[in-house]
Amino acid sequence: MTDPNAYFININSIKDAKKEIQKVGSDPESIEIMAPKAVTKIIKVEKVILQDAIIIKQDMLSIGGEVAVPQNTFKLHGETGDILIIGTLRQLNDLVIKLDRHYPRLKKIAEKIAILLKEVE
Secondary structure: OOOOOOOOOOOOOHHHHHHHHHHOOOOHHHHHHHHHHOOEEEEEEEEEEHHHHHHHHHHHHOOOOEEEOOOOOOOOOOOEEEEEEEEEHHHHHHHHHHHOOOOHHHHHHHHHHHHHHHOOO
8 A cells, every 4th residue: 555645736727727637537527617716826916095905805705715915904094005815716706706896996906807817717
């Protein structure tokens, strides 16, 4: 009997994810469902009005992702800062849908994220 081996693999696109999922012999019908969950990306958004950052963080947390915001975000009304949005492609696509339901500033951020997501298909 052999010992199991574990190691990290890098999956940077949907294409990579589909290939790796196929390699382990998963049901072909499940590949489309699993592939977007296998790709995690971090998106940096600069000069975000910090009240918007709070909404983005809440929306992302509600779907299992994360957003890193500046430490004093809740105190800096009207200020801007950079944020990191962390999630799987599925979560990021869900975030785009959520943000697109808000006011124009958040819709603009949703558009920018959607453009980035097209690059990893």
